[in-house]
Amino acid sequence: xxxxxxxxxxxxxxxxxxxxxxxxxxxxxxxxxxxxxxxxxxxxxxxxxxxxxxxxxxxxxxxxxxxxxxxxxxxxxxxxxxxxxxxxxxxxxxxxxxxxxxxxxxx
Amino acid sequence: xxxxxxxxxxxxxxxxxxxxxxxxxxxxxxxxxxxxxxxxxxxxxxxxxxxxxxxxxxxxxxxxxxxxxxxxxxxxxxxxxxxxxxxxxxxxxxxxxxxxxxxxxxxxxxxxxxxxxxxxxxxxxxxxxxxxxxxxxxxxxxxxxxxxxxxxxxxxxxxxxxxxxxxxxxxxxxxxxxxxxxxxxxxxxxxxxxxxxxxxxxxxxxxxxxxxxxxxxxxxxxxxxxxxxxxxxxxxxxxxx
Numbered sequence: 001x002x003x004x005x006x007x008x009x010x011x012x013x014x015x016x017x018x019x020x021x022x023x024x025x026x027x028x029x030x031x032x033x034x035x036x037x038x039x040x041x042x043x044x045x046x047x048x049x050x051x052x053x054x055x056x057x058x059x060x061x062x063x064x065x066x067x068x069x070x071x072x073x074x075x076x077x078x079x080x081x082x083x084x085x086x087x088x089x090x091x092x093x094x095x096x097x098x099x100x101x102x103x104x105x106x107x
Numbered sequence: 108x109x110x111x112x113x114x115x116x117x118x119x120x121x122x123x124x125x126x127x128x129x130x131x132x133x134x135x136x137x138x139x140x141x142x143x144x145x146x147x148x149x150x151x152x153x154x155x156x157x158x159x160x161x162x163x164x165x166x167x168x169x170x171x172x173x174x175x176x177x178x179x180x181x182x183x184x185x186x187x188x189x190x191x192x193x194x195x196x197x198x199x200x201x202x203x204x205x206x207x208x209x210x211x212x213x214x215x216x217x218x219x220x221x222x223x224x225x226x227x228x229x230x231x232x233x234x235x236x237x238x239x240x241x242x243x244x245x246x247x248x249x250x251x252x253x254x255x256x257x258x259x260x261x262x263x264x265x266x267x268x269x270x271x272x273x274x275x276x277x278x279x280x281x282x283x284x285x286x287x288x289x290x291x292x293x294x295x296x297x298x299x300x301x302x303x304x305x306x307x308x309x310x311x312x313x314x315x316x317x318x319x320x321x322x323x324x325x326x327x328x329x330x331x332x333x334x335x336x337x338x339x340x341x342x343x344x345x346x347x348x
Contacts, residue, residue: 006222007325014219018212025208025342029201032183032347042348049343053336060215060332062325067111068125069132070140074151081162088166092173099176 007062017059024052111142150326154333157286161337164279165344171271180267182346185258186250200346203246204338207287210239211335214328221301221324229324230302236331237294240287247284251277279341286334297327 028048031041058064063071109128110119122141123131133139140148172179187194217232254260254276262274300306300319309318 006322007218008222009219011216011219014212014215018208018215021208021211022205025201025204028343028347029197029204032197045343045347049339052339056211056332056336056339060211060335061329066143067122067132067141068129070143070148070151072129073139074155077155078158078162081159081166084162084166085169088170089173092170095170095174096176099174103176 007065009062009065013059017055021052021055024048024055028052144322146326147322147329150329154329157333157337161279161282161340164282165340168275168279168345171275172269175269175271177269179269180265180272182348185254185267186346197346199246199250200342203243204342206239206243206246207335207338210236210243211332213239214331218325218328221306221321224307224321226301226304226307230298233294233298233301233324233327237291237298240291240294240331240334244284244287244291247280247287251280275345279345283334283337283341286337290331290334293327294331297324 025048028045031044031048036044057075063075109122109124111122122128132141182200183196184194186198186200187196188198189195213232214236217229217236220229220232259266260273260276262277264270265273300310300312301324303310305312306320306323311317312319
């Protein structure tokens with residue numbers, strides 16, 4: 001059997017990240033609780049979402065301690081999803097406009 | 108330069124760090140993931156494919172919501188619960204979020220205690236994780252029952268607004284709940300293996316007949332953290348948006 005070093009880090013790291021995730025979740029819940037609306041709401045939601053996602057992937061899943069060969073192989077492909085999001089936003093807007101033109105009632 | 112332990116040999120080799128290391132590791136005629144056991148690399152690649160699946164669900168939800176000419180139902184009101192007094196908006200989903208994050212925390216600790224060879228603590232922490240996961244699924248079942256039976260939400264219609272809400276809701280939360288359920292089952296299996304000391308005694312697995320080791324716990328952890336990760340995105344774009 002090979003000697004496996006594995007991912008051994010101090011427990012404190014996990015506890016801190018855990019607490020941070022709790023606080024961030026609480027903040028994103030409060031966004032809804034206090035009825036923050038429109039662009040401020042969406043910005044806050046996305047900021048908290050990406051902060052939580054980043055913490056989970058970087059620390060809980062140990063990505064920040066892996067070699068770049070693995071990190072890039074896993075984290076670069078999802079960038080394509082951004083392109084997909086842009087395409088489908090255009091498509092969605094187009095469908096919405098078309099429905100407005102053809103199915104609008106009483107205009 | 109960093110000394111990198113090759114997984115299947117008792118040796119470490121000096122490998123360059125950073126971008127140079129990335130280029131060197133990915134150069135031809137060698138394994139790309141140097142200090143990562145194959146099981147972990149494969150789990151990461153599975154999670155990558157799962158990322159694309161969930162992304163497609165969330166993307167179709169986005170498209171459907173953008174293109175709907177009817178107002179989208181307000182999740183804040185739909186998922187409100189009242190404990191005697193006024194309904195508290197989205198409270199059930201908030202509790203589910205905290206439960207899943209807690210389960211992620213206990214899982215991370217389990218991985219850590221596994222590498223420290225603390226069998227009992229590891230097994231208990233994994234079981235606590237499974238318990239959190241099971242309670243998450245239970246709350247989801249409660250939520251589904253409430254929506255289907257009491258409020259008449261169906262994939263093709265609902266009383267609140269845009270009809271697409273139902274299909275999107277059942278599709279996305281259903282697929283996520285399925286992931287959680289499968290995770291709970293595997294957590295229990297891994298907890299049993301740890302408790303019996305399979306990874307210390309080189310016991311062969313019942314399915315693959317391979318010897319396991321504590322990296323199995325980390326690989327299980329990767330899957331579990333991913334389930335939590337997906338929920339972060341669902342919580343933000345479906346429930347809060």
